[in-house]
Amino acid sequence: MKKKIVLPFLIIVGLMPTILIMAQTNEALPTIQVKNVDDVIKIINNVAAWMYRIILAIAGIFVLMAAFTFFSAGEKTENVKKARNQIYYAVVALVVAVLAFSIKEIVIKILTTTTK
Numbered sequence: 163m164k165k166k167i168v169l170p171f172l173i174i175v176g177l178m179p180t181i182l183i184m185a186q187t188n189e190a191l192p193t194i195q196v197k198n199v200d201d202v203i204k205i206i207n208n209v210a211a212w213m214y215r216i217i218l219a220i221a222g223i224f225v226l227m228a229a230f231t232f233f234s235a236g237e238k239t240e241n242v243k244k245a246r247n248q249i250y251y252a253v254v255a256l257v258v259a260v261l262a263f264s265i266k267e268i269v270i271k272i273l274t275t276t277t278k
Contacts, residue, residue, distance in 0.1 A: 210263065217259040224252040 196202060228248030235241035 214259060214263045218256070221252050221256045221259065224255070225249060228252060 196205070228245050231241060231248060232245035235245055
């Protein structure tokens with residue numbers, strides 16, 4: 163019974179920061195009018211930003227689930243090992259997500275500094 167309650171709770175708690183950030187933007191969704199390549203790039207950047215937020219929320223949920231597993235492990239060493247692995251993989255996922263989102267900016271900075 164407890165496991166049926168915990169997962170939805172973790173999902174809600176994990177998604178809460180993303181929902182609050184999206185609610186604070188107060189921007190109406192613009193109408194999409196593709197007139198040139200720059201508009202397509204803007205759309206791709208918007209989709210990437212949304213995907214980044216979703217990945218961060220999912221990684222936060224995984225960290226919360228790993229913490230719950232760790233705290234409920236007791237003296238069972240296999241559950242403690244499982245929780246450590248979950249936390250490790252969640253942190254790796256966060257690092258990969260941050261690098262994937264910022265790789266464009268890194269490449270742009272490298273190219274602009276070498277061309278000057």
